[in-house]
Amino acid sequence: MHSTLNDAALDQLFRTARTYNAFTGEVSDDTLRQLYDLMKFGPTEANTTPARIVFVKSQEARAKLGPALSEGNYKKTMAAPVVAIVGYDLRFFDKLPVLFPHTDAKPWFEHRAPDNLAWVAMRSSALQTAYLILAARALGLDCGPMTGFDNAKVDAAFFAGTSIRSNILVNIGHGDPASIFPRSPRLPFDEACRIL
Amino acid sequence: MHSTLNDAALDQLFRTARTYNAFTGEVSDDTLRQLYDLMKFGPTEANTTPARIVFVKSQEARAKLGPALSEGNYKKTMAAPVVAIVGYDLRFFDKLPVLFPHTDAKPWFEHRAPDNLAWVAMRSSALQTAYLILAARALGLDCGPMTGFDNAKVDAAFFAGTSIRSNILVNIGHGDPASIFPRSPRLPFDEACRIL
Numbered sequence: 001m002h003s004t005l006n007d008a009a010l011d012q013l014f015r016t017a018r019t020y021n022a023f024t025g026e027v028s029d030d031t032l033r034q035l036y037d038l039m040k041f042g043p044t045e046a047n048t049t050p051a052r053i054v055f056v057k058s059q060e061a062r063a064k065l066g067p068a069l070s071e072g073n074y075k076k077t078m079a080a081p082v083v084a085i086v087g088y089d090l091r092f093f094d095k096l097p098v099l100f101p102h103t104d105a106k107p108w109f110e111h112r113a114p115d116n117l118a119w120v121a122m123r124s125s126a127l128q129t130a131y132l133i134l135a136a137r138a139l140g141l142d143c144g145p146m147t148g149f150d151n152a153k154v155d156a157a158f159f160a161g162t163s164i165r166s167n168i169l170v171n172i173g174h175g176d177p178a179s180i181f182p183r184s185p186r187l188p189f190d191e192a193c194r195i196l
Numbered sequence: 197m198h199s200t201l202n203d204a205a206l207d208q209l210f211r212t213a214r215t216y217n218a219f220t221g222e223v224s225d226d227t228l229r230q231l232y233d234l235m236k237f238g239p240t241e242a243n244t245t246p247a248r249i250v251f252v253k254s255q256e257a258r259a260k261l262g263p264a265l266s267e268g269n270y271k272k273t274m275a276a277p278v279v280a281i282v283g284y285d286l287r288f289f290d291k292l293p294v295l296f297p298h299t300d301a302k303p304w305f306e307h308r309a310p311d312n313l314a315w316v317a318m319r320s321s322a323l324q325t326a327y328l329i330l331a332a333r334a335l336g337l338d339c340g341p342m343t344g345f346d347n348a349k350v351d352a353a354f355f356a357g358t359s360i361r362s363n364i365l366v367n368i369g370h371g372d373p374a375s376i377f378p379r380s381p382r383l384p385f386d387e388a389c390r391i392l
Contacts, residue, residue: 001370002208002336009205010334012198014234014327033385038210040382042326045343047380053389061392098381122315123322123343123363130238130326131210138206140198147241147319158392167319174197184243185294186236189229193249196257196354 013137018180020142023173027057027082027141035135035172042131044124046108047099050092051128052164056083068153073146073169076179080144080171084132085154088125090117091163122167129168142175209333214376216338219369223253223278223337231331231368238327240320242304243295246288247324248360252279264349269342269365272375276340276367280328281350284321286313287359318363325364338371 004010011017032055040049056065062078065085069077077083089095093109109117133143146169154166200206207213228251236245252261258274261281265273273279285291289305305313329339342365350362 002333002338004336005201005205005208005334009201010234012201013209013334014237014331017237019239029391032389032391036385036389038206040388041210041213043215043329043339043341049383049388051388055389055391058392095383095387099383100380102377102380119315119318122319126319126322127326130323131330133239134327134330135210137198138201138209140200142198143239145239181298184296184298187245187291187295189232191291192236192245192247193228193232193251195225195228195251196254 012140013134017137017142018175018183020144020171020173020175020179021076022176022179023080023142023144023171024176025081025174027172031139031141032082035132035139035141038135038138039128039131042128044127045120046096046105048092048096048121048124049099049128050088050121051125052087052089053132054085054087054158056085057081064157065154068150068157070148073148076144077146077169077171081173082171084170084172085158085166086125086129086132086168086170087159087164087166088121089164090114090121092121118165125167129170132170136172141172144171145169146171208336209330213333214338214371214379216340216367216369216371216375217272218372218375219276219338219340219367220372221277221370223368227335227337228278230335231328234331234334235324235327238324240323241316242292242301244288244292244317244320245295245324246284246317247321248283248285249328250281250283250354252281253277260353261350264346264353266344269344272340273342273365273367277369278367280366280368281354281362282321282325282328282364282366283355283360283362284317285360286310286317288317314361321363325366328366332366332368337368340367341365342367
C-alpha cells in the first residue's frame with residue numbers, strides 16, 4: 001500500500017502548479033523522451049493510447065505552427081522552449097494487436113462511425129494530455145496548455161495525408177513566475193461533487 | 197525552479213501504477229474531499245472545469261449504477277469501495293462569471309451548437325478525469341477507470357433533468373495486487389512522437 005506523497009510533491013503537481021505564459025531555459029530531446037516514458041503509462045480506453053505528439057522546437061517547425069495560433073496565444077507560443085502538439089490517431093485501432101495482445105480488440109472499434117471514433121480517440125488523447133502535463137510537472141517543468149488555435153491549419157501543416165488530428169497544444173519549459181496571473185477560482189466541493 | 201520528484205513518487209504516479217480490478221479497504225468522505233482539493237487545480241479550457249462527479253458509496257447508489265455496467269465491469273465495480281462517475285455539464289458556461297472573473301467569457305461558449313459544447317465539455321472533463329486518477333495515486337490510492345457502461349442509463353439514473361452527461365467511471369480504493377494482469381505494451385517514443 002502506498003502512502004500520500006509529501007506536501008512539496010502535491011504542491012508541485014497540483015496546489016501551486018500554474019499555467020505559465022512565459023518560460024526560461026531549454027528542454028532537451030532527452031527530457032522529452034523521459035516525459036514520454038512517464039506519460040505513456042497512464043490508462044486509456046482499452047489501452048488504445050491514441051495520442052500522437054509533435055514536439056515543436058526548430059524555427060522551421062515554429063514557422064509552420066505560427067499561422068494557426070490565435071492572436072492571444074501567438075507570442076507566448078513562439079517563445080516557448082517546446083510546444084507539444086497533442087493529436088489523436090483516428091485509426092488508433094490498427095495498433096491494438098500490439099497494444100492489447102490478450103484478445104482481438106480491433107473489431108471493437110474498426111467499423112464504428114467516424115464521429116464515434118473521433119469521440120473515443122479525442123477522449124483518450126485528452127487523458128494523455130493531462131498525463132503529459134502532470135508528468136512534465138513531476139520532472140520539474142511547467143506547462144501552458146491551450147485550445148485556442150485553428151485545428152484545421154495545424155492538421156494541414158503537421159498531419160496532412162494522415163489519420164491524425166490535433167487536439168491540444170502544450171507549451172513546456174521552466175515557467176517564469178512573472179508571467180502568471182492570480183489563480184482563478186475553482187468550484188467548491190459541493191458544487192462539483194456529490195457523495196451518494 | 198522545481199526538481200524532479202524522486203523515483204518512488206514517479207513509480208507511484210506512473211511507472212508502477214496500474215489499473216486494478218479489485219480493491220481493499222474503505223475510502224472516507226474526507227479522503228474524497230482531499231482528492232477533489234487536488235484535482236480541481238488541474239488546467240482546463242478557459243478554466244471551465246466542467247467535470248461534475250458523483251461518488252457512489254451506498255448500497256442504494258450502487259443498485260442504481262449496476263444495470264448500466266457492461267458484464268465485464270459489473271462485479272468489480274459493485275465491489276469497489278467508491279465509484280466516481282465523472283460527468284460534464286453541458287451548461288458549464290453558466291459558471292464562468294465565477295470561474296473566469298477577469299473577463300466575460302460566457303459569450304465565448306453559450307451560443308455554440310450542442311455538438312461543439314459536448315465536445316468542449318467532454319474534453320476538459322477527460323483532462324479532469326486524468327487529474328483525478330493521478331491525484332488519487334498521489335494520495336496513495338489506486339484506480340480502475342472504465343468506459344464500458346451505458347451512458348444513457350447512467351444519465352437517467354444520476355443526472356435526470358440536468359445538463360450533466362456521464363463520461364468515465366473510476367473505481368477507487370487500495371488496489372489488490374492479485375487483481376492485475378501483466379502490463380500491456382506501450383508504443384515506443386518514435387511511433388507516438390516526433391521532434392521537429
